[in-house]
Amino acid sequence: MAPILDIKNLYKNYGSVEILKDINVSIEPGDFLVLVGPSGCGKSTLLNCIAGLEPITGGTLSIGGKDMTHVSPKDRDIAMVFQSYALYPTMSVAKNITFGMKVRGVDAATQAAKLQEVASQLQIEPLLNRRPGQLSGGQRQRVAMGRALVRDPKLFLFDEPLSNLDAKLRVEMRSEIKKLHQNLGATMVYVTHDQIEAMTLATKIVVLKGGVVQQIGTPAEIYNNPANLFVADFMGSPAMNLIPAKAKRNGSGLDIEITRGDGAPIVLKDTHSGDLPEDVILGLRPEDIAEAGFRAGQDVQEAQCLIDMVEPAGADTYVVAELGGKQVTARLHAETKAQPGAMLDLAFDLGKVSYFAPGTGERLN
Numbered sequence: 321m322a323p324i325l326d327i328k329n330l331y332k333n334y335g336s337v338e339i340l341k342d343i344n345v346s347i348e349p350g351d352f353l354v355l356v357g358p359s360g361c362g363k364s365t366l367l368n369c370i371a372g373l374e375p376i377t378g379g380t381l382s383i384g385g386k387d388m389t390h391v392s393p394k395d396r397d398i399a400m401v402f403q404s405y406a407l408y409p410t411m412s413v414a415k416n417i418t419f420g421m422k423v424r425g426v427d428a429a430t431q432a433a434k435l436q437e438v439a440s441q442l443q444i445e446p447l448l449n450r451r452p453g454q455l456s457g458g459q460r461q462r463v464a465m466g467r468a469l470v471r472d473p474k475l476f477l478f479d480e481p482l483s484n485l486d487a488k489l490r491v492e493m494r495s496e497i498k499k500l501h502q503n504l505g506a507t508m509v510y511v512t513h514d515q516i517e518a519m520t521l522a523t524k525i526v527v528l529k530g531g532v533v534q535q536i537g538t539p540a541e542i543y544n545n546p547a548n549l550f551v552a553d554f555m556g557s558p559a560m561n562l563i564p565a566k567a568k569r570n571g572s573g574l575d576i577e578i579t580r581g582d583g584a585p586i587v588l589k590d591t592h593s594g595d596l597p598e599d600v601i602l603g604l605r606p607e608d609i610a611e612a613g614f615r616a617g618q619d620v621q622e623a624q625c626l627i628d629m630v631e632p633a634g635a636d637t638y639v640v641a642e643l644g645g646k647q648v649t650a651r652l653h654a655e656t657k658a659q660p661g662a663m664l665d666l667a668f669d670l671g672k673v674s675y676f677a678p679g680t681g682e683r684l685n
């Protein structure tokens with residue numbers, strides 16, 4: 321299948337400043353691509369380049385198999401939903417949604433039918449005669465989406481569409497967007513700085529930092545096999561534990577030595593990893609460290625740790641222990657008897673381990 325969006329060697333400069341560097345991304349019909357990264361990493365700029373709102377400095381960009389590198393936004397067969405909603409304040413909701421169709425000369429009956437279909441999909445039928453000023457933030461967001469949906473474009477582009485909503489509404493609208501994507505089978509590109517939004521919505525994630533792609537993959541690939549320390553730290557909450565350790569060959573396996581908070585060494589046996597340099601950063605997610613006895617498997621290794629902090633969080637309890645000079649978080653069951661200041665046997669699942677090079681931050685396994 322031809323990619324719907326194909327970006328090759330894209331560069332974007334503002335004056336002499338390189339904002340995007342050698343971006344290569346392609347997506348298939350029905351994909352939900354999320355561009356995620358910290359503030360200023362260039363994700364909105366990349367979306368604007370896809371939309372044609374910003375010219376690109378180098379490389380090519382095609383949509384639906386056609387080269388769009390120098391094509392104006394209105395001819396790219398895209399629809400964009402902005403963070404600011406960009407609704408016309410003096411027009412009713414219905415007019416806001418149908419305006420684009422009217423400009424394109426779509427006949428009145430088709431306009432009415434499309435309006436009806438989209439209003440029902442988004443459950444905004446009772447609001448059609450109101451003006452944007454008479455709507456809540458979430459309702460305005462729906463109208464902005466309605467305006468994009470009636471276009472039936474090759475590509476939907478979303479620029480942080482939920483960032484003006486309160487936390488509860490964000491979660492609700494997030495699942496609505498997911499449902500919409502599933503029902504429509506549409507292809508979407510979505511910008512967010514919120515890694516949870518990225519994980520929940522995406523079929524494919526691009527993690528950006530400083531205008532450079534750090535990793536492209538499915539949410540599971542990015543979560544389970546982060547390509548470097550930046551991705552490991554940025555994706556996931558609480559973040560992956562990143563523990564300085566020494567890896568030493570011991571027969572067919574590796575001894576992974578970590579210094580405990582009280583200075584005593586603990587040694588975890590890794591039976592499956594290949595050769596590693598001696599100095600490594602060991603990455604384990606909080607859910608891959610359990611209370612001893614609550615995690616089984618051939619790669620599970622237990623070690624006694626001094627617990628510094630216990631944080632009940634309803635369904636789980638997080639405990640924090642100092643390992644390798646870092647505050648390491650483990651996600652335990654809610655009934656744990658862990659006490660701050662007391663020792664506790666923790667079970668480390670080395671089947672889930674990531675190793676990174678301390679210097680470059682690149683993944684080693």
Ligand SMILES: Nc1ncnc2c1ncn2[C@@H]1O[C@H](COP(=O)(O)OP(=O)(O)OP(=O)(O)O)[C@@H](O)[C@H]1O
Pocket residue numbers: 334339357358359360361362363364365366513
């Ligand atoms: N018109 C412009 N002229 C010069 N520099 C710009 C311009 N627009 C954006 N930039 C710079 O480009 C970089 C990327 O900006 P961009 O808005 O794409 O980041 P972002 O990842 O979307 O961040 P945020 O999440 O804060 O919106 C920033 O350093 C920004 O200052």
